[in-house]
Amino acid sequence: MNTSALPENVGLESESYPVSLPRRAVRRSAPKTSAQGLFALADVRVNGGRPWDITVHDDHFYERALTQGALGLGESYMDAWWDCVDLAEFFSKILGAGLDERVRFNWGLLRLFIKSRILNLQRKSKAPVNIRRHYDIGNDLYTRMLGPRMVYSCANWERASTLSQAEEAKFDFIARRLCIEPGMKVLDIGCGWGGLLKYLAEKHGACVVGITLSKEQAQFARGSCASLPVEIRFQDYRDLEETFDRVVSLGMFEHVGYKNYRAYMRVVRRCLKPGGIFFLDTIGVNKSAQFTNEWTDKYIFPNSMLPSIQQVGAAIEGLFIMDDWQNWAPFYDRTLMEWFRNFHDTWSQIASRYGDRFYRMWKYYLLSSAGAFRCRTLQQWMITLSG
16 A cells, blocks of 8 residues: 555555555545445445445444544444445455555554554564464353364365364365374474364374463463373464474464564574474465554454565575465355354353454454455465475
């Protein structure tokens, strides 16, 4: 995204989910007319009858969305100023139409841009706070939303018909890519709730070490993997020193930050024995960025960012051999839809703890993400590297 107040090549860009509405012509006509015209470019009607059309309950929505961008669009949904029957398809259409590319100026984005350039937002002292604000929300939420193996990353739907089967297929795919053999020592960076650790220990006889900066995840994983050759540590990846036969990381690279990509890869290379294999699972974007959008940064993944092919390539250059790079973006769309279905169907069990505004926030997060994968604004990469 560029701003008219800055040079064209300033690089003020962010990941495009959820989308922020363009600000062109905000002063040239009424906010309502401007917003309706912009939505029409994506075949979205205001108060229309199709599932992806939006219903506006408060006319202040138009100005808020146009002037505050992603933050205004998301917060106005959380405040019930507008609704949509099919949020995922709504986002697929507006992102697919490139409405996010029309953003010209946003003080909030400028603030994030400056912060990302001056500060290391994912530095070691900041990382635990970033992680805690998302992954320590509550295991009661995640155990209801995720599948039985607690996989908080894209499942493998190539031959699966249920989330449970797709989770199992994902782990089988990873084990085959890593060529796991009994007795191998495996490191899982950002091990989540321990699902992969448990699978590799039970099914393949591996000795596994998992690290995380989430106390809730660590507690759950230790209980789930009790009596198995699994060690769960509350540890930053930068503190790793020992070596392993294999290294794997699922859905953690999104929290590393562009200033740390090369350092992260150096740590992995240092920890990997000669001839070892590293499997990296990460969401990616089509264009290099330095930060995420305001709404996602404030409510979902603070100080997160998604890598581009260029950024990943620069980080691994001279350290690893590229063996395989797959894109599972359509699989992540389906995975997110399953997570939302689980979340919605069990919401009554936890509603009193979280509240209605949280429900709308989480629904917006899951379905806007599904829409972004659906239209291929977001990608899901499965990368196999060897040392």
